Amino acid sequence: MAAGKTLFAVPKAPGKGGRKARYQKKGRQVDPLAAREITALLGDRSRQPDLLLEHLHLVQDTYGYLSADHLTALAEEMRLALAEVYEVATFYHNFTVVKEGDAIPSALTIIVCDCLSCELAVSMAMKRALAEKYGSNIRVTHGACMGRCEVAPVVRVKDRYVGNATADEVDKLIEAEKRNDPPFVPSYTAFTDYNEVGGFSTLAQLRVGDLKAGEIIEMLSDSGHRGLGGAGFPHALKLNSVLSVPGPRYMAVNADESEPGTFKDRHFMNKNPYQFLEGVLIAAEIVDAKKIYIFLRDEYPETAQILTGCIKKLKAEKLDGGREIILRRGAGAYICGEESAMLESIEGKRALPRHKPPFPAHVGLFGQPTLINNVETLYWLPDIIRKGPGWFKEGGRHGSKGFRSFSLSGHVKKPGVYITPAGITAKELIEEYGGGMQDGHEFRAYLPGGASGGLLPASMADIPLDFGTLEKHGCFIGSAAVIVISDKDDLKMVARNLMRFFEDESCGQCTPCRAGTEKALLLMEEDHWDSDLLTELSAVMRDASICGLGQAAPNGLMSILKHFPEAVK
Ligand SMILES: Cc1cc2nc3c(=O)[nH]c(=O)nc-3n(C[C@H](O)[C@H](O)[C@H](O)COP(=O)(O)O)c2cc1C
Numbered sequence: 250m251a252a253g254k255t256l257f258a259v260p261k262a263p264g265k266g267g268r269k270a271r272y273q274k275k276g277r278q279v280d281p282l283a284a285r286e287i288t289a290l291l292g293d294r295s296r297q298p299d300l301l302l303e304h305l306h307l308v309q310d311t312y313g314y315l316s317a318d319h320l321t322a323l324a325e326e327m328r329l330a331l332a333e334v335y336e337v338a339t340f341y342h343n344f345t346v347v348k349e350g351d352a353i354p355s356a357l358t359i360i361v362c363d364c365l366s367c368e369l370a371v372s373m374a375m376k377r378a379l380a381e382k383y384g385s386n387i388r389v390t391h392g393a394c395m396g397r398c399e400v401a402p403v404v405r406v407k408d409r410y411v412g413n414a415t416a417d418e419v420d421k422l423i424e425a426e427k428r429n430d431p432p433f434v435p436s437y438t439a440f441t442d443y444n445e446v447g448g449f450s451t452l453a454q455l456r457v458g459d460l461k462a463g464e465i466i467e468m469l470s471d472s473g474h475r476g477l478g479g480a481g482f483p484h485a486l487k488l489n490s491v492l493s494v495p496g497p498r499y500m501a502v503n504a505d506e507s508e509p510g511t512f513k514d515r516h517f518m519n520k521n522p523y524q525f526l527e528g529v530l531i532a533a534e535i536v537d538a539k540k541i542y543i544f545l546r547d548e549y550p551e552t553a554q555i556l557t558g559c560i561k562k563l564k565a566e567k568l569d570g571g572r573e574i575i576l577r578r579g580a581g582a583y584i585c586g587e588e589s590a591m592l593e594s595i596e597g598k599r600a601l602p603r604h605k606p607p608f609p610a611h612v613g614l615f616g617q618p619t620l621i622n623n624v625e626t627l628y629w630l631p632d633i634i635r636k637g638p639g640w641f642k643e644g645g646r647h648g649s650k651g652f653r654s655f656s657l658s659g660h661v662k663k664p665g666v667y668i669t670p671a672g673i674t675a676k677e678l679i680e681e682y683g684g685g686m687q688d689g690h691e692f693r694a695y696l697p698g699g700a701s702g703g704l705l706p707a708s709m710a711d712i713p714l715d716f717g718t719l720e721k722h723g724c725f726i727g728s729a730a731v732i733v734i735s736d737k738d739d740l741k742m743v744a745r746n747l748m749r750f751f752e753d754e755s756c757g758q759c760t761p762c763r764a765g766t767e768k769a770l771l772l773m774e775e776d777h778w779d780s781d782l783l784t785e786l787s788a789v790m791r792d793a794s795i796c797g798l799g800q801a802a803p804n805g806l807m808s809i810l811k812h813f814p815e816a817v818k
């Protein structure tokens with residue numbers, strides 16, 4: 250061998266410089282064992298980038314957490330940049346990323362809900378007691394609303410939940426998890442039972458042309474049916490807007506239901522999933538969406554099981570009309586409920602809300618026109634079409650039209666989901682449906698629209714609850730989640746709880762929301778609140794935040810400053 254030559258030729262970097270190239274690729278190297286594990290785990294599943302969240306779930310479900318080696322191997326396997334995979338994995342609360350050198354988390358974690366309905370039911374005292382009891386064996390932490398506020402306080406261990414939680418019930422949950430008992434799945438209206446009451450007849454009429462898409466849109470417009478995810482956009486207008494842009498079109502169903510105090514969508518999907526799915530298919534037929542994504546929050550595993558079975562059944566019965574219904578699993582981020590953030594999540598990215606316009610109806614999923622609807626919006630479709638718009642319109646009270654389903658929680662005797670005439674007042678809702686206030690509690694205030702919709706004193710409980718009736722009081726109905734506050738509650742705690750939620754859930758994309766929620770919370774930790782500064786800060790958040798989260802974050806705070814100034818002096 251000639252002097253100066255090596256056994257292996259040194260690879261040359263491209264270009265003229267002749268600079269020596271690296272012996273190994275830049276960045277973190279893939280661990281061969283982790284690579285084999287990931288390849289085997291993914292099997293013949295598609296490696297499309299939009300499946301990143303699904304694959305992260307798969308890895309975490311299998312190994313209990315996401316290790317640095319597995320993330321690197323997954324990035325390689327999916328041909329994605331490691332930075333992107335890491336960014337996505339660390340964005341969502343339900344993924345546990347374990348960096349090199351970090352301690353492996355305990356196999357079980359107890360999560361206690363710390364959102365308002367649960368904190369009213371003293372969930373934080375329970376969290377402290379559980380932490381003391383389980384000590385170092387099991388991690389005890391807190392988490393955001395689990396969509397079961399009617400049975401507050403709620404505790405979660407992996408995919409198992411217990412409502413009206415006590416230390417004994419949590420014990421049973423842990424034992425059930427250790428024994429790997431099958432998870433609880435509630436019973437629901439069966440396919441044949443739904444068929445017997447006329448189920449799928451509207452869909453059939455639409456398919457054979459006995460009913461035209463235009464006629465349905467006309468009926469929906471006549472009925473006054475509006476989107477029930479929070480914004481109340483007229484449904485007929487949205488369908489026409491999606492139809493105004495040439496296809497291919499998509500449909501995305503918003504089943505994220507993360508607004509604290511809201512649990513109506515879970516109720517509808519768990520009780521009568523086929524009516525919900527008929528609504529989905531009717532809407533998909535109208536806009537001719539070939540692919541339908543249902544984005545379901547991770548906290549509803551029993552719903553996922555129900556829907557998976559029902560979707561299979563629809564396919565077997567050829568009721569899906571050849572349309573693909575894809576169930577996507579969220580990963581614990583409230584912002585995914587914001588429609589454009591949900592689209593980002595379905596595309597496998599961090600859920601950062603998009604700037605609008607363009608609106609998703611025109612440029613949505615994968616850049617295509619997309620119909621986005623809330624679960625309940627679609628649930629009503631078969632009923633409105635079968636029974637007629639007149640039936641729906643007659644449902645209202647105090648000048649409102651239609652029906653509303655309220656998620657009622659807090660200090661009432663009978664919390665739950667109630668379908669009531671639209672325009673019912675909070676007082677009527679509490680007395681006629683909620684069984685009145687809990688013993689020993691006096692009605693002091695209420696939140697008409699979950700954490701975002703502000704707060705009103707009991708003296709203003711005779712305002713009809715509907716779209717457009719509460720705005721002049723600085724509130725809105727949103728997802729119709731009514732949380733009832735009593736004379737025993739500390740209003741400072743209420744306001745802090747709401748602001749803490751928004752601070753935790755801010756996606757961090759814009760400064761007014763990211764820094765504003767953090768700063769507001771700091772000011773609210775003081776004994777005496779600086780109302781002028783808090784008002785100024787709130788105005789900046791409302792005026793300059795990109796999306797509804799930052800714009801609505803100060804609503805609770807501002808309501809308390811307005812209606813209960815003495816409580817924060
Ligand atoms: C921060 C934020 C969270 C939201 N969360 C939800 C949600 O959990 N579920 C939902 O259906 N809509 C939610 N929305 C409203 C959606 O952006 C969108 O308006 C809705 O899904 C459209 O469907 P609809 O017209 O049928 O109501 C949220 C909006 C914002 C700004």
Ligand code: SF4
Pocket residue numbers: 584601602754755756757758759760762763794795796797798799800
């Ligand atoms: S307002 Fe908050 S949640 Fe919305 S984009 Fe800005 S930082 Fe994200």
Ligand code: FES
Pocket residue numbers: 362363364365366367368393394395396397398401402403509510511
């Ligand atoms: S489940 Fe706790 S506030 Fe909703």
